[in-house]
Amino acid sequence: MAPSLGAAALSRLLGPWNRGSGPAYRGLADVLRLLILDGRVPLDTALPSERSLSSALEVSRTTVTAAYSSLREQGFLSSGQGSRGRTRIPENTTFGRALYGPRPAAGGAQVAPGLTAPEGLVDLAYSALPASGEVVHRAFAAALTELPALLPGFGYDALGLLPLRQAIADRYSAAGAPTQPSQIMVTSGAQHALTIIIRALADRQDRILVEHPSYPNALDAVRAAHCRPVPVAFTDNGWDLPALESALAQQRPTIAYVIPDFHNPTGMIMPDSQRRRLARAAAAAGTVLVADETLRELNLDGVPSTPMAAFGKTVVSIGSLSKSHWGGLRTGWIRASEPMIQRFASTRTALDLGGPVMEQLAAAHLVRALDEPLPALLDMLRGNRAALLALLQDHLPEWETAVPAGGLSVWCRLPTPISTALTVIAPDYGIRLAAGPRFGVGGAFERNLRLPFTLPPEKLEAAVLALKAARDRLDAAPQLRRSLTHAPAVAIA
Numbered sequence: 001m002a003p004s005l006g007a008a009a010l011s012r013l014l015g016p017w018n019r020g021s022g023p024a025y026r027g028l029a030d031v032l033r034l035l036i037l038d039g040r041v042p043l044d045t046a047l048p049s050e051r052s053l054s055s056a057l058e059v060s061r062t063t064v065t066a067a068y069s070s071l072r073e074q075g076f077l078s079s080g081q082g083s084r085g086r087t088r089i090p091e092n093t094t095f096g097r098a099l100y101g102p103r104p105a106a107g108g109a110q111v112a113p114g115l116t117a118p119e120g121l122v123d124l125a126y127s128a129l130p131a132s133g134e135v136v137h138r139a140f141a142a143a144l145t146e147l148p149a150l151l152p153g154f155g156y157d158a159l160g161l162l163p164l165r166q167a168i169a170d171r172y173s174a175a176g177a178p179t180q181p182s183q184i185m186v187t188s189g190a191q192h193a194l195t196i197i198i199r200a201l202a203d204r205q206d207r208i209l210v211e212h213p214s215y216p217n218a219l220d221a222v223r224a225a226h227c228r229p230v231p232v233a234f235t236d237n238g239w240d241l242p243a244l245e246s247a248l249a250q251q252r253p254t255i256a257y258v259i260p261d262f263h264n265p266t267g268m269i270m271p272d273s274q275r276r277r278l279a280r281a282a283a284a285a286g287t288v289l290v291a292d293e294t295l296r297e298l299n300l301d302g303v304p305s306t307p308m309a310a311f312g313k314t315v316v317s318i319g320s321l322s323k324s325h326w327g328g329l330r331t332g333w334i335r336a337s338e339p340m341i342q343r344f345a346s347t348r349t350a351l352d353l354g355g356p357v358m359e360q361l362a363a364a365h366l367v368r369a370l371d372e373p374l375p376a377l378l379d380m381l382r383g384n385r386a387a388l389l390a391l392l393q394d395h396l397p398e399w400e401t402a403v404p405a406g407g408l409s410v411w412c413r414l415p416t417p418i419s420t421a422l423t424v425i426a427p428d429y430g431i432r433l434a435a436g437p438r439f440g441v442g443g444a445f446e447r448n449l450r451l452p453f454t455l456p457p458e459k460l461e462a463a464v465l466a467l468k469a470a471r472d473r474l475d476a477a478p479q480l481r482r483s484l485t486h487a488p489a490v491a492i493a
């Protein structure tokens, strides 16, 4: 039987919904839609009957009837004859396409990273760094001397070179998650890893739990696989464990994709106690918990934590050298149980036949000395983070920011829903932005903007001044703001 929500519980979730000046039914429908999009009202849940909700909210039954029919028309409620409507996300309706935008082209992303940033723009859509030059260069020089020994072989290896898998496994073991090299598969980055995992485990229409907000390219990978994202919102203080547990128990998604280590875009870190609870809830629901640890090394405040893999045998972890060393290495990995890795390996061969040998030889050196470039990198990022927060405080004090414990970006909360409009006019001011709604499903996060602190303070200053000028223009022209509802499809990392 589908889970259901009682009138009293829904009335609590709705809070003071009737504050707008429009008709009451529209206000009720708007707040209900947001609750569904935020994941606070889970998908496939039967809403209370019209009679019980109208009496709990002390409004006429006509108000509730009209609100429910509006949600039905927009595709947020199923329209079972006589039965209570169930919540859903309108992917295949005209309204749904307006919310989601056009279906991504084959392969997911609409624009390839790195190809489209016009010359001269300060790029705030990428949350990435240049290579830690000397360290990467040295690793390739050493790899070149090792290459001749491998040339007599075929060069294909779906799992990856053993010395690299050994080095990655040793790092997990040292961090508290004992790991054998047979539990590692080397991939062409974390995004490749996620694509393989989804392809191996999920069928079309399967549910995939995601944090809301989440990493845009991961959301694109979920959509490209024609799976249904189940978004779960954060509280003001971090992960909402009761909401995650209830989404897992009620929706039983095939996969739950989380970024516990310096979550992109918020920069938060999940405490070990929550990791344990989440891993337990996922295992109980039969859901494969996928922990993306791409940003794990960017621990700006030195917060201790244990890799998610230590909390459950069925956890699948994703790692990458993109943030600690360089995105251009295109080297990442999956850590999972041995049978699961075998399953990923057979899925992989439909996509590619393994990673390039030179990159893997170099990566083995980098992973063995993974901490080497970190002190200087973290020092620089701490300085940039402080500079960006101070600049925002000085020039855009109404924008709310929390200090991220790590990662590469600040997730700002804006007083007005202008994220898309800002993104559209940003190039006129010399900057490129990623609109807040790219980080969510169904048009959420129009009041949010991710700002990376990957640029040096002088560039950050120019960027914040440009943002302020763009914001002032929109404040002075509300008509303009309302008309700019579609952001151009830009590459995001």
Ligand SMILES: Cc1ncc(COP(=O)(O)O)c(C=O)c1O
Binding pocket: 127, 188, 189, 190, 191, 192, 215, 259, 264, 292, 294, 295, 319, 320, 321, 322, 327, 331, 332, 493
């Ligand atoms: C959370 C997260 N996952 C995956 C990626 C992509 O990583 P890669 O370059 O290894 O594909 C990024 C890059 O920003 C990220 O932040």
